[in-house]
Amino acid sequence: MTLKIGELKTDVATFRNLEIVLGRVEEEWEEPLGPTPMPSITSLRKWDYKLLSRYKPFYLPFCDLCCLCTFGKCDLTKDKKGACGIKMDAQQSRIVLLACCIGAATHTGHAREIVEFLIERFGRDYPLDLGDQVALEAPNIRLVTGIKPRTIGDLEEVLDYVEEQIAHLLASTHTGQEGNNLDFESKVFHAGMLDHVAMEVADIAQIAAFNFPKGDPEAPLAQLGLGVVDLSKPVILVIGHNVIPSVYIVDYLNETGLKDEVEVCGLCCTAHDITRYSDRAKIIGPISWELRFIRTGVPDVIVVDEQCIRTDVLDEAMKINAPLIAASEKACRGLPDRSNDPVEEIVEDLVSGRQKGVLILDMDKIGEVAAKVAIRLAPKRKKFKALPSVEEIVEEAKKCRNCGFCQKACPNSLPIPEAMARAKEGDLSKLADLYDYCIACGRCESACPSGINIITMMVKSSERRIKNEIFNVRVGRGPIQDTEIRDVGRSIVLGEIPGIIAFVGCANYADGGHELVEMAEEFLKRKYIVVVSGCAAMTIGMYKNEEGKTLYELYPGNFDAGCLVNVGSCVSNSHISGAAIKIANIFAKRPLRANYMEIADYILNRVGAVGIAWGAMSQKAAAIASGFWRLGVPVIVGPHGAKYRRMLLGRKERKEDWYVYDARTGKKVYVGPVPEHLFYAAETKEEAMVMAAKLCMRANDTTKGRAIKLTHYIDLYKKFYGKMPDDIHLFVRRLADIPITMKDEILAELKKKGWKETEIPDPTLIEELVRVKEE
Amino acid sequence: MTLKIGELKTDVATFRNLEIVLGRVEEEWEEPLGPTPMPSITSLRKWDYKLLSRYKPFYLPFCDLCCLCTFGKCDLTKDKKGACGIKMDAQQSRIVLLACCIGAATHTGHAREIVEFLIERFGRDYPLDLGDQVALEAPNIRLVTGIKPRTIGDLEEVLDYVEEQIAHLLASTHTGQEGNNLDFESKVFHAGMLDHVAMEVADIAQIAAFNFPKGDPEAPLAQLGLGVVDLSKPVILVIGHNVIPSVYIVDYLNETGLKDEVEVCGLCCTAHDITRYSDRAKIIGPISWELRFIRTGVPDVIVVDEQCIRTDVLDEAMKINAPLIAASEKACRGLPDRSNDPVEEIVEDLVSGRQKGVLILDMDKIGEVAAKVAIRLAPKRKKFKALPSVEEIVEEAKKCRNCGFCQKACPNSLPIPEAMARAKEGDLSKLADLYDYCIACGRCESACPSGINIITMMVKSSERRIKNEIFNVRVGRGPIQDTEIRDVGRSIVLGEIPGIIAFVGCANYADGGHELVEMAEEFLKRKYIVVVSGCAAMTIGMYKNEEGKTLYELYPGNFDAGCLVNVGSCVSNSHISGAAIKIANIFAKRPLRANYMEIADYILNRVGAVGIAWGAMSQKAAAIASGFWRLGVPVIVGPHGAKYRRMLLGRKERKEDWYVYDARTGKKVYVGPVPEHLFYAAETKEEAMVMAAKLCMRANDTTKGRAIKLTHYIDLYKKFYGKMPDDIHLFVRRLADIPITMKDEILAELKKKGWKETEIPDPTLIEELVRVKEE
Amino acid sequence: MKFEPYQTAEIPGPLKAIPIERPQTVAGIIRNAKRPIVIIGSKIFDVAPERTIRDIIEISREVGAEIVVTGGINRKFEELGVKEFRSMPAMELADRLRDPGWKGFDGKGNYDLAIFVGFRYYYAWLILSGLKHFSPDGFRTLSIEPYYQPHATFSLYNMKIDAWADYISSIKESLKRG
Amino acid sequence: MKFEPYQTAEIPGPLKAIPIERPQTVAGIIRNAKRPIVIIGSKIFDVAPERTIRDIIEISREVGAEIVVTGGINRKFEELGVKEFRSMPAMELADRLRDPGWKGFDGKGNYDLAIFVGFRYYYAWLILSGLKHFSPDGFRTLSIEPYYQPHATFSLYNMKIDAWADYISSIKESLKRG
Numbered sequence A, B: 001m002t003l004k005i006g007e008l009k010t011d012v013a014t015f016r017n018l019e020i021v022l023g024r025v026e027e028e029w030e031e032p033l034g035p036t037p038m039p040s041i042t043s044l045r046k047w048d049y050k051l052l053s054r055y056k057p058f059y060l061p062f063c064d065l066c067c068l069c070t071f072g073k074c075d076l077t078k079d080k081k082g083a084c085g086i087k088m089d090a091q092q093s094r095i096v097l098l099a100c101c102i103g104a105a106t107h108t109g110h111a112r113e114i115v116e117f118l119i120e121r122f123g124r125d126y127p128l129d130l131g132d133q134v135a136l137e138a139p140n141i142r143l144v145t146g147i148k149p150r151t152i153g154d155l156e157e158v159l160d161y162v163e164e165q166i167a168h169l170l171a172s173t174h175t176g177q178e179g180n181n182l183d184f185e186s187k188v189f190h191a192g193m194l195d196h197v198a199m200e201v202a203d204i205a206q207i208a209a210f211n212f213p214k215g216d217p218e219a220p221l222a223q224l225g226l227g228v229v230d231l232s233k234p235v236i237l238v239i240g241h242n243v244i245p246s247v248y249i250v251d252y253l254n255e256t257g258l259k260d261e262v263e264v265c266g267l268c269c270t271a272h273d274i275t276r277y278s279d280r281a282k283i284i285g286p287i288s289w290e291l292r293f294i295r296t297g298v299p300d301v302i303v304v305d306e307q308c309i310r311t312d313v314l315d316e317a318m319k320i321n322a323p324l325i326a327a328s329e330k331a332c333r334g335l336p337d338r339s340n341d342p343v344e345e346i347v348e349d350l351v352s353g354r355q356k357g358v359l360i361l362d363m364d365k366i367g368e369v370a371a372k373v374a375i376r377l378a379p380k381r382k383k384f385k386a387l388p389s390v391e392e393i394v395e396e397a398k399k400c401r402n403c404g405f406c407q408k409a410c411p412n413s414l415p416i417p418e419a420m421a422r423a424k425e426g427d428l429s430k431l432a433d434l435y436d437y438c439i440a441c442g443r444c445e446s447a448c449p450s451g452i453n454i455i456t457m458m459v460k461s462s463e464r465r466i467k468n469e470i471f472n473v474r475v476g477r478g479p480i481q482d483t484e485i486r487d488v489g490r491s492i493v494l495g496e497i498p499g500i501i502a503f504v505g506c507a508n509y510a511d512g513g514h515e516l517v518e519m520a521e522e523f524l525k526r527k528y529i530v531v532v533s534g535c536a537a538m539t540i541g542m543y544k545n546e547e548g549k550t551l552y553e554l555y556p557g558n559f560d561a562g563c564l565v566n567v568g569s570c571v572s573n574s575h576i577s578g579a580a581i582k583i584a585n586i587f588a589k590r591p592l593r594a595n596y597m598e599i600a601d602y603i604l605n606r607v608g609a610v611g612i613a614w615g616a617m618s619q620k621a622a623a624i625a626s627g628f629w630r631l632g633v634p635v636i637v638g639p640h641g642a643k644y645r646r647m648l649l650g651r652k653e654r655k656e657d658w659y660v661y662d663a664r665t666g667k668k669v670y671v672g673p674v675p676e677h678l679f680y681a682a683e684t685k686e687e688a689m690v691m692a693a694k695l696c697m698r699a700n701d702t703t704k705g706r707a708i709k710l711t712h713y714i715d716l717y718k719k720f721y722g723k724m725p726d727d728i729h730l731f732v733r734r735l736a737d738i739p740i741t742m743k744d745e746i747l748a749e750l751k752k753k754g755w756k757e758t759e760i761p762d763p764t765l766i767e768e769l770v771r772v773k774e775e
Numbered sequence C, D: 001m002k003f004e005p006y007q008t009a010e011i012p013g014p015l016k017a018i019p020i021e022r023p024q025t026v027a028g029i030i031r032n033a034k035r036p037i038v039i040i041g042s043k044i045f046d047v048a049p050e051r052t053i054r055d056i057i058e059i060s061r062e063v064g065a066e067i068v069v070t071g072g073i074n075r076k077f078e079e080l081g082v083k084e085f086r087s088m089p090a091m092e093l094a095d096r097l098r099d100p101g102w103k104g105f106d107g108k109g110n111y112d113l114a115i116f117v118g119f120r121y122y123y124a125w126l127i128l129s130g131l132k133h134f135s136p137d138g139f140r141t142l143s144i145e146p147y148y149q150p151h152a153t154f155s156l157y158n159m160k161i162d163a164w165a166d167y168i169s170s171i172k173e174s175l176k177r178g
């Protein structure tokens, strides 16, 4: 990168028209630049097409129409074309791309704000120190951009690149631009790859600057749940994803000696991140706890930053007489900008109720305002800190006319009318039963013609249990240590650790969050490495066993077999992709720098990692998943995930789809359907578990590794389906692959299918990686 | 902006850890930095809120639902909230923002490609020389960013800023981010402002580097229409918006002496831009001519770059056996990437038909491949260069079962079944009649269960007239000269030139393009300054008067009363906003640099400019319009423009909405509803003309100026409505405002309404611009 | 197809116009309105036979409804001999209709039933959508176009022009009969 | 409401399932299929009374349709005493159904009528949408869920569980009668 500068003024001298080569400091990173530094949209298209020829998109249109320009609406049913000529397959992939652009832009904007802010506060030179155990600090950044960032300032160039690429991608969604679904999908992958870079920028910057845990397997436990708040203290609730305002709140409380006087608790990723910063902060839960917690009336002031915050939070805050402070340009929520007003004035306006909410973009003021408002309001708000009485709830239920609109509006079709009927008679148990399956989205209330506060009723009905909602979660540890990678790399690649299962994403569960816990526990018991982040990490902490222990207390936080690793907030997902990359680089010594295709090929064929985004809801989740796909990591979503409108499914019976090159000989070798899918919405947790076990199989598994993986797959299948899977013959390559304990049974199966032994190559999809060319 | 560089290697020396201040060269631009350099999302929120409190959004939801995340679909009917809490008003503005982000990103990506490309070809130092008459070369860039770009390399920093902001804006559309409709609208304005910056970057870079006309009022005329192509020569058709591949085609033909042997013709903005580069290039028409022209079979090879290209162009090209060359990463269209293959191989594959299309991203190869393929194919393609015979058309018509699906699918509800019935009987006249009202979108064909080629039939039915479609358009002249601004600035600001009417945007006409011509002519005759660009500029050239002259031949190309100025392609729209800005700066000496609010306030209150985007279709058009709004320039769209889902309407009878500060005294003064709306979809051209005349009135009009503007408004109103408008009393401030010729009539009106004289202030909406504070 | 949107792709959402099969019912809706207003678009002369236009005018007179023509068709309207009508761009009018504080053309307050006829399908479609979502409670829209307009509160259905003319005429008769 | 999507916001578009009021018609559709397949989702036990599940199985047997259960409900299914059924994740199955080249479970080629029952509303909604848009000509889907599923080719309508159970039983009877 060359920069031409008109005039260069420094303390030292003034230069004119100086040509400057912006390079990294070479002596610190000897690795030569790989083939694809800062890849453009098409640089990795070849790789994408390889993936897409195996994992073909299956579109599930959410609507038959396109309404993206004034040529429309256009009817795209079946083979119909829109006025711009587009057809349904391209249109659906276009919408997926749009979602992924939004997702990637969201993380990028978040990262940009963090980096800008930290540069202002700590200077451009602030080192990106992630601790002794994490020398490979930025696997995604290095892999994609070819930059090895040393300081926070170095991250700007990374973001420049990402922002430029997002603009190009977004441009591709314009009417009359890209028109082919596979090219849209390739761009989706590109967006996902960028997303992981942006997430990594955000997280390593904040880890370094705020001294979050640096890959510490023994990061402390934080309190979690609706029951953890000390009701005797003023309560500040922070919601969102950008921790900076919350940091200022914590700092203010610390500096003024108020830290023991005021409760700071959070929802969503800001909650994760504030517990990485402060040992006093508490987590209420994921986004689906937002309405619930506000309805309890407990928060005295609510501070929102950005992303995944209910857009009606102001209305909800007003209902409980708690003022709202918005702290992000991206979500001003119509509030008056008080950034330039004196703190006391703002506090006065909020405490007096003259203003229901304010926008404050000056971080220095936020801590003080939030704290002062909370302290002054708490005594006045006592009467709001209670749910309605049982009698009131019963009265409310009597307003129900059994119209059923609520149930029809409910994403999970919950039987609210039935519960109301019982509640009328004083029996709140049915309402309480819904609690576990409800994602607290509020659509039922919106639909109710009688204006019944259904969620409040559910919360009240579950009040006793909510008081006991006192759980915990291991604080987000951030990256995986280089040494951990060295220790487990071999076992993973050879298949001896059966797989890495990452539970990520939002809380849009179709059948309750407990399903997630069940799944995590299943894989923990089976000695998979279980990694978690974001909302999923919270949900997993929300259930206790008979001894009152959560999974975080039962399983250690190392990146190792049978361990449960919480990397942290959404942006910490980059450490999960980062771990896969690090295996290829640190363990297998594959060149990292700007060498995307080889690393992805390595992961696809060797690293048995699978993501499960059981409640994936957002555009960010879509982008995160896309980033995993391009790296060769399959993702399973829950039923609502079908609404992402596109699956990437392999066809195991099509033998021709499952060939790789043997890097040793250049020969094309059949390796079976491993991994079988890239993206798949499961119908039930049982299906998901079986599939996850299966998707951990990779072409490079040793016979021992394959036998272990097969054992789990078959075992899970039998457990849930009551019989042997009928596709084992596709996964057994040689007799040695067969788990000893199931030998006879499997051999019988294989015989039935006319199975023959096949080779185990040194697998790659990339011709250029073949070492000896076949004659 | 400060940059920290690890190691700095130049020919001169090696520096380590040098801190560099990237600044502009100060001596060339003495103007101090204004208050809002590189404004962030909220920097101009205050201004936006002022506009939005006058011009309130009226949403016209295209659908009751939101389907943007897997929490959905959500029913947002009336007061219902989505699962994220959002309500319909915010949701609609969110979709508008999404469209504007796409639009702005499209121009930005386009600009980035041009700048990158030109830097590679001409070097970063290539001067941005727009000619002697254009010293103020980059009004939008200077106004918004505070940067005065001297070389093409300087534009990179501008784009970095724009890309960063787009990422933030796009992030705001994420689920649970911005939730207030006015804040979304403020972000829409921001996107629009960025869009004009990006367009300006693209256009001044290409003007300077490719030596396009530099504000030349006497830019030559270029041929336009379906009839202009010399059928005896091989024909290369270029489609899109990014002229670079076309430049390479022209260069190749010039260098190889083939320029007289091969026809190069274009569709959409690439056509505009290639005529700015080559005096031999021809324009077929706007996007709505794309299917028509391809169906004639004339093009021998089709080269597509980016934006507004039918996504089914490959299918259409295949129908006429013409190969397709795609030339943009953003629109790969599923084609094999042949960028790295030898030219001859590619040519061979295309000529032989082995490949129907290729992707070539190496510009050096494109010219050669396109030319060679065209020359070799032309003789072979003779038989494809003809429309079906009349008999064949009649046969085709007989397949019609009069089901009416075509008409129901047609955006303009054209009576195709009727025309088919007549065609069956051999009478093609009804089919020919549709030609003028059809936008050739192809939806009828898609809907037709009999697979009838309706468009081909319409084209054939109009064959004779199409042969005579030989029109012209003045080649895009680019910016308005500084001297022109000096010359007309006073007359515009004082209102003596009744207004600037800009016809911009796409060809999605509800009732035929001739309406646009009628409107343009009306205002030209009335001595308005008429400015045109993009598809609209083409449409306006597509009609001749009785003497066979187009408006371009009848009216001169100066920026002056009664002149017709074609600025150029879509990205040249920045010169229209640029002209308004220049009036404020060059004529009125308002500080320009990073001084957005004052300049916009100036334009809103003083510069009687109105945009008419009669066929606005795209997301780009949405972004362009938004940029005008923030600058205080109202935009009128045609009926299909209602599908942008949101109007910005003033309420003339609400007196309280129409106060300004008198900058001399600080007093709040009522100035009447000027301009009355910011965004408005007219139902008919008559309505649009009356409205445009009315919207030219501004608070600062002198009495003489107001009298002139009123004359036109009243005159047009009478012409179309047959009576006096009933709101004149709102626009007459003093007796001297009354046009002499209508004095009695108007006085009678005024009396009826109880009119009283009001003041004419030095108008501003910005308190800070008040010179003497009111006590 | 009768109760489907006339333009194929114009699928509205869950809340759709109540389609009205009997002209008498339409007459009832109009009669029961306190302050009806009739809004006639620029396409009226392309769509409606003259007798239908006259019927619509009579309907308005019968219930004392204000007539507003949009899009600049005033002259043609006057040619029909109609004098008492207002004119205003449709978007401006719609913007006022959604405002409970608007005083109406006669200063007596906003209207409670807006009757639409004579518009491009999609243009009315969008205006009706705006009014459906953003108008005050109690405000209703009635489309008497010869097709189904799903965003209205009440709508006729897709029919041929002749049948429509008869339908409109029946509304008139029904109103006259009281 | 009978023929409206069961979940409020799930508005599909112009091409909507033909709602079938009479069980006999459904029986006819099934009988006329050359290669029907019955796909039973994981929610079947939550929704359907046992007699209905047994009816569905009998319907399949009557016409020799392959039964596929999805989502891992095999065990429960076996508890009903059913033996001959396949199992496959619904997405995988749908992906194959859209492929004219798929050979089916028995190797005899793809199916021409896919009968869906027992799914979450939106999950089937999306799968049916995928099949509606991307399946080969001649392939049809039939939803026999107790509500209207607009993306299917044919669908029942929104009804109470008892009425539905009777409806399904009538299909069976009708098929048995031949």
Ligand code: SF4
Residues within 6 Å of the ligand: A066, A067, A068, A069, A070, A071, A072, A073, A074, A081, A082, A083, A084, A085, A086, A175, A176
């Ligand atoms: S983008 Fe294409 S399909 Fe979508 S509305 Fe516009 S013209 Fe129709």
Ligand code: SF4
Residues within 6 Å of the ligand: A406, A409, A410, A411, A412, A413, A414, A416, A434, A437, A438, A439, A440, A441, A442, A443, A444, A445, A454, A455
């Ligand atoms: S809040 Fe709970 S019960 Fe209500 S609609 Fe949402 S998920 Fe269903």
Ligand code: SF4
Residues within 6 Å of the ligand: A399, A400, A401, A402, A403, A404, A405, A406, A407, A416, A417, A420, A444, A447, A448, A449, A450, A451, A452, A454
């Ligand atoms: S929508 Fe309200 S009134 Fe209707 S059933 Fe549900 S709770 Fe009862």
Ligand code: SF4
Residues within 6 Å of the ligand: A062, A063, A064, A065, A066, A067, A073, B062, B063, B064, B065, B066, B067
């Ligand atoms: S794509 Fe979404 S917003 Fe557009 S019509 Fe379909 S459901 Fe409505």
Ligand code: SF4
Residues within 6 Å of the ligand: B066, B067, B068, B069, B070, B071, B072, B073, B074, B081, B082, B083, B084, B085, B086, B175, B176
């Ligand atoms: S963005 Fe909000 S309204 Fe839209 S689908 Fe998601 S939750 Fe529903």
Ligand code: SF4
Residues within 6 Å of the ligand: B406, B409, B410, B411, B412, B413, B414, B416, B434, B437, B438, B439, B440, B441, B442, B443, B444, B445, B454, B455
């Ligand atoms: S091509 Fe013309 S006639 Fe056909 S649908 Fe489009 S505008 Fe209507």
Ligand code: SF4
Residues within 6 Å of the ligand: B399, B400, B401, B402, B403, B404, B405, B406, B407, B416, B417, B420, B444, B447, B448, B449, B450, B451, B452, B454
């Ligand atoms: S859709 Fe085709 S068959 Fe039907 S009326 Fe139109 S042209 Fe005739």
Ligand code: SF4
Residues within 6 Å of the ligand: B268, B269, B286, B287, B307, B308, B504, B505, B506, B507, B534, B535, B536, B570, B617, B618, B620, B621
């Ligand atoms: S004016 Fe509109 S349609 Fe025409 S080229 Fe520009 S954006 Fe495309």
